[in-house]
Amino acid sequence: MKRSRALVATLATLSVIGLAGCSQGAPSGGSSPAGDNNASASVATASGKAPAPFDAGEVHVAIVQQSGQGDYFQQYLNGTRKQAEALKMKLDVYDAQGDNAQQASQLDQAIASGVKGIIVRHGFPDTLCPGVNKALDKGIKVVIYDVEIQKCAPRAVQTQQSDAKMASLVLDQMLKDVGSGKPVGYVNVAGIAPLDRRDAVWKDYLQKNSWTQKFKTGKYTNSSATDSAPMVDNALKSNSDVVAVYAPYDELTKATLSALEQNPNLKGKVKVYGADISTADIELMTAPDSPWTATGATDPNAIGAAVTRTLALDLAGQTKEGDKVDFPPILVTSEMLRSKNIKNMDDLRKAEPSLNISQVSSADWIPAVTF
Missing domain, CATH: 3.40.50.2300 (Response regulator)
Structure with missing residues (x-):
């Protein structure tokens, strides 16, 4: 029996991404993926005065990813980029391509590069906690997404989906x-x-x-x-x-x-x-x-943006050590998608506005991104 055309296309795309990823590893500004993985965004106008360090020009930060492969992670990075741009952050992107030792090494590279803040996205506590604590000891703010490191690095701010x-x-x-x-x-x-x-x-x-x-x-x-x-x-x-x-x-x-x-x-x-x-x-x-x-x-674009806002709040001294932020999900059924004629993420966002979490981890001085 032949596979459905959509499934074949999806798995073929994954193979291409995997091959393309072999050349990655250093920080990169790289081009964002096409389609909803590069979803457009609107940016709210900030009404408040930006606090330090956002009142003195570009703020250098990094994201250290365990892997950037797959639809979810590509959308997440798109949201990260869009919100970083709105906040005038210089964003370095590290992608370990599933290699845990490489992720630990890249975390060290990010620390040595002189960044003010780091997002650590996925990975394993054993390989990440030494680097996270090293960064915190140097005064670098660290926000974690979906890594259970509260026991070994309790000073980091934790974020995750519910x-x-x-x-x-x-x-x-x-x-x-x-x-x-x-x-x-x-x-x-x-x-x-x-x-x-x-x-x-x-x-x-x-x-x-x-x-x-x-x-x-x-x-x-x-x-x-x-x-x-x-x-x-x-x-x-x-x-x-x-x-x-x-x-x-x-x-x-x-x-x-x-x-x-x-x-x-x-x-x-x-x-x-x-x-x-x-x-x-x-x-x-x-x-x-x-x-x-x-x-x-959840909308991965919105999650990536919200985690970036969390880092901004941390950099501005508006979080506490060990803070935890949860992002709420919704249920999506095939019956609902068909009945509402939802074909893509833009359609889903219109049908389910709760996916937009621009009010989460925000402040009047942050130009929040909405997808």
Whole structure:
């Protein structure tokens, strides 16, 4: 059975991104990806007087990413760039391309470059905490996104999606659709902070609803969708009785869709529940007979912008050590997308204005970005 055109295009794009990423590693201003990964933004006029250091010209900052591959991360970086530009920040971008040792090295490079503030996005506490504490000791402000480092670096400001809420929204829908006491599959990876938080909710729902987990598989790499698809395919072939699969990261959701395409005997029998949203995801969810039924979502562009505003507040001395900021998600279903004729992220933003979180981590002196 041939894969759907949208899915083939998505996975092909991921392969190209993975190959292009091999040349990255140093700080780069680089061009932003096309499509909704480079969504346009409007910038509010600041009414207040900018505090130091924003009252004295350009402020040098950096973002140190564990990986920039995939729709979510590309949109996130777009939001980061747009808000940094509005705040007159000079932004250096470091992308470790999934290499944890490289991310630690790049964090050291960012510290040595003389930046005033650093966003650390995803990664592992063991490799990041020494560098984060080193930066803080030097007076560099550090804002973390989706890394559990409160114990080893409690002075850093922590930001994250409300992952428990995101998981519960989707799993409530899954329970409504398939009922309790059913065989189900699970595609996830341990050790990634947001995925671990979603995993805790999954385990609770498994027990409460008497679901039988027939398999758990998946791989977190710089090409998670393509690398995980064969693993999910094997799991489905060995467990053809599952009625639903929870894959709480859109690259793993795509891997699940790809695997189901290789199992035509399961067509119409398995519903898929995911996380995250992009135009490519919307196309997959609304494709004819798509098994992707629901996803928990924020607008990654808006999240990237909000984390950048959080760093700005930290630089201005308007946060406290160890502050924590959560960003609320919404539930998006394929039924809702079809009924409202939503084709892309712009359509979704118009239909769901709560995705715009420009009021979060803001102040009257910040020219907040809205997507």
